[in-house]
Amino acid sequence: MAIPVMQQEVEQVLRPLLGAMLMDSCPLAEDVTGFLRTYAPYRQGLEEYRDELEALLKKLLNRYTHGSMLVVADNYQPVQLGKEQLRRLTDEVMGILFDKLTPFSANFLKLNDYSLRVQSLSALRVLITRYAAYYTEEQLHFVAGMIRSIYPPERYQGWLPPEL
Numbered sequence: 001m002a003i004p005v006m007q008q009e010v011e012q013v014l015r016p017l018l019g020a021m022l023m024d025s026c027p028l029a030e031d032v033t034g035f036l037r038t039y040a041p042y043r044q045g046l047e048e049y050r051d052e053l054e055a056l057l058k059k060l061l062n063r064y065t066h067g068s069m070l071v072v073a074d075n076y077q078p079v080q081l082g083k084e085q086l087r088r089l090t091d092e093v094m095g096i097l098f099d100k101l102t103p104f105s106a107n108f109l110k111l112n113d114y115s116l117r118v119q120s121l122s123a124l125r126v127l128i129t130r131y132a133a134y135y136t137e138e139q140l141h142f143v144a145g146m147i148r149s150i151y152p153p154e155r156y157q158g159w160l161p162p163e164l
Contacts, residue, residue: 003036003037003038003039003097003100004037004100005033005036005037005096005097005100006033007029007030007033009033009096010029010032010033010036010093010096011023011029013092013093013095013096014028014029014032014089014092014093016074017085017088017089017092018061018071018089019071019072019073019074019079020074021071021072022064022065022071022072025064026064028060028061028064031056031060032053032056032057032060032093035052035053035056036053036093036096036097039097041110045110046094046110046111046114046118047114047117047118049094049097050090050094050114050118053090053093053094054086054087054090057086057089057090057093058086061081061086065081069081069082091120091121091122091123092122094120094122094123095121095122095123095125095126098111098122098123098125098126099126099130101126103130103131105134107131108127108131108134111123111126111127111131112127112131112134115127119150121147121150121151121155121156124143124146124147125156125159125160127143128140128143128144128147128159128160128161128164129159140164141164143164144160144161144164147160148160
């Protein structure tokens with residue numbers, strides 16, 4: 001069964017990071033949506049899929065920027081896409097997939113294991129917001145503290161409860 005990913009969801013994630021100029025000039029969101037719909041948990045692990053997604057994003061961005069890996073942000077500032085930006089893009093797009101997983105114990109274990117091996121704010125976001133019942137209060141506070149120590153506040157303010 002295909003993962004029910006909407007192109008608008010992908011667009012919402014990519015547009016702030018890549019700018020309207022690129023997003024309006026190429027079918028990047030469509031390409032990435034098609035790829036996300038192919039995820040099959042019985043066929044591949046999350047890390048393997050993340051690696052495939054990152055390679056796809058790199059290939060597509062290289063193609064759509066004509067090899068420059070340079071985009072113009074919505075504030076008209078040029079942004080050179082490097083490893084860090086590609087890693088963040090990949091993580092943000094993986095977050096769409098994580099949101100689509102049904103919150104039950106097998107997916108919690110899979111996502112929790114992934115978050116321990118891959119630095120992923122998106123995985124931690126979904127674990128905190130959708131799988132909190134699987135953690136003890138102490139574990140939730142630990143994860144929240146870890147998020148606050150690694151990431152700037154603007155990356156988690158909208159979803160990380162201040163009481164954690």
